[in-house]
Amino acid sequence: MRTPAVETHDVKVPATPVGPRLFKAVRPDGTDFHTGTVSWLPADGTPIPEGGWLVEHPHPGEVGIWDAGFYLSVSTVETDCKGFRWPARLLLVEPVGDVWTPHPDKFPRKRAAHAWRVIGELPAWQLFGPQGLEVAALIEQAAHLTVAQIEDLSDAYGAVYGVARRVAQSTARRTARGAAWAAARVAARAAARDAALDVVLGWLVKDLISVEDSRILTGPWEQVMGPIEVAA
Structure with missing residues (x-):
């Protein structure tokens, strides 16, 4: 499935930044x-x-x-x-x-x-780091979950809850990115809170954790919602 478009603004970046960035x-x-x-x-x-x-x-x-x-x-x-x-x-x-x-x-x-x-x-999206486009798309998905998707996410996440919680806690200790929790709080406002929080966290620190741990965090969400697709 295609992820809903993420709202963007025209950006203006000076060719030669002046002073501290x-x-x-x-x-x-x-x-x-x-x-x-x-x-x-x-x-x-x-x-x-x-x-x-x-x-x-x-x-x-x-x-x-x-x-x-x-x-x-x-x-x-x-x-x-x-x-x-x-x-x-x-x-x-x-x-x-x-x-x-x-x-x-x-x-x-x-x-x-x-x-x-x-x-x-x-x-x-740079607020969320190298995987910011994917994180923004995930938050947009979380804001538009249907009742059926919420039920499916609860079932999928419930099957791996214990392992996912241990990986998430370990992952959270490895990163000091303030954006991780800002993103997680937004996504967590949707139902299926734990699944949404873990998939956001998994993408935020994807470059810091193992492939196996990343799959544990993102698997239940992608099982129901499909792979994250970012518009070109």
């Missing part, structure tokens, strides 16, 4: 996930202007402050954008002014500043 995940309307009030893209839907789109905190705190209410944060890694939900958009940004790491022990890839400049947009 940092990333921000935002809602489809361009606002932040935390408050929904900070516009990381032009509110009228126009393209990112030449020279970039400036985003400034309305009430900035002192440089180095740890309180997230007084800075704007981004990530050094696409797959570790904190707090995002799917669907999302992925922006390429550069700092304007001082930059600091507010929680170096807990969130070492998080960077804070009072202002950022959005200089481009990247394909949103």
